[in-house]
Amino acid sequence: MHQHRHDGAGLGDAYEGGRGSPLVLLHGLTGTWHIWKPVLGLLEQHHRVIAITLPGHSGGPSLPSGSEASIASMADAVIADLRARGVDSAHIAGNSIGGWLALELARRGFALSVTALSPAGGWRSAEDYRDVSRPFRMFHYLMPLLLILLGAFTVFAGLRRALVRQTMERGDRIPAAELLASLFAFIRTAVLLPLLGSMGRDGPFQYLSAPGVPIRIAWSACDRVIPYQRYGTAMLERVPQAELVMLAGVGHVPMYDDPEAVAACILEVTGAAG
Numbered sequence: 001m002h003q004h005r006h007d008g009a010g011l012g013d014a015y016e017g018g019r020g021s022p023l024v025l026l027h028g029l030t031g032t033w034h035i036w037k038p039v040l041g042l043l044e045q046h047h048r049v050i051a052i053t054l055p056g057h058s059g060g061p062s063l064p065s066g067s068e069a070s071i072a073s074m075a076d077a078v079i080a081d082l083r084a085r086g087v088d089s090a091h092i093a094g095n096s097i098g099g100w101l102a103l104e105l106a107r108r109g110f111a112l113s114v115t116a117l118s119p120a121g122g123w124r125s126a127e128d129y130r131d132v133s134r135p136f137r138m139f140h141y142l143m144p145l146l147l148i149l150l151g152a153f154t155v156f157a158g159l160r161r162a163l164v165r166q167t168m169e170r171g172d173r174i175p176a177a178e179l180l181a182s183l184f185a186f187i188r189t190a191v192l193l194p195l196l197g198s199m200g201r202d203g204p205f206q207y208l209s210a211p212g213v214p215i216r217i218a219w220s221a222c223d224r225v226i227p228y229q230r231y232g233t234a235m236l237e238r239v240p241q242a243e244l245v246m247l248a249g250v251g252h253v254p255m256y257d258d259p260e261a262v263a264a265c266i267l268e269v270t271g272a273a274g
């Protein structure tokens with residue numbers, strides 16, 4: 001597997017590999033491209049895979065100075081990043097806030113197809129949004145302490161599984177070094193609090209019609225972060241053209257839980273889109 005890091009030209013820490021039509025992978029809030037590692041080998045047999053780190057995230061580029069941290073400015077920055085790589089349209093797969101961004105790229109005419117894995121952005125009330133954003137705010141303040149108390153113990157698979165039980169079913173599958181890096185990445189997410197503020201103000205996701213763009217919304221059956229019944233149903237009302245798929249046995253961030261199912265879910269969409 002070839003890793004090509006782009007640290008120059010304002011492009012943040014990213015991964016590129018494989019050949020074929022471009023497939024862009026967008027991670028969730030506080031994440032980095034590294035969360036896609038379990039599926040990269042499967043996807044790059046069919047595509048030129050570009051997994052980027054979102055602006056204002058650990059290792060990612062800064063947002064352009066003077067631009068507010070918002071879904072709109074992040075979508076602008078992602079398109080600019082991809083154009084700098086010579087990509088003018090691509091298949092997009094995103095998880096959580098990356099799923100919301102994937103749908104926004106369809107709105108802007110950039111996406112050849114979209115696979116949104118438990119996308120953020122679907123809520124019906126201010127209370128719904130508060131409940132989904134509160135844990136992020138809480139962990140923003142608690143994470144430095146958690147790292148001090150538990151960092152050395154992440155060598156134990158049982159603790160890794162317990163630590164990330166909210167987001168995945170099989171946290172024991174994450175190597176200790178990857179989990180530690182993801183906890184540090186949480187702390188280094190400069191846009192976290194401003195983005196939570198602007199999403200609450202600008203959201204929820206607005207009605208989308210993107211004729212000719214295949215869109216699949218794949219919801220994790222064991223999603224504890226954005227449960228389908230409360231948030232997924234609201235999202236689907238706003239993207240009526242989307243095909244719904246439920247992914248069995250996986251949590252909100254499903255890549256380690258079932259890499260084969262996640263990769264197959266994405267490739268079915270990109271394959272059908274030609």
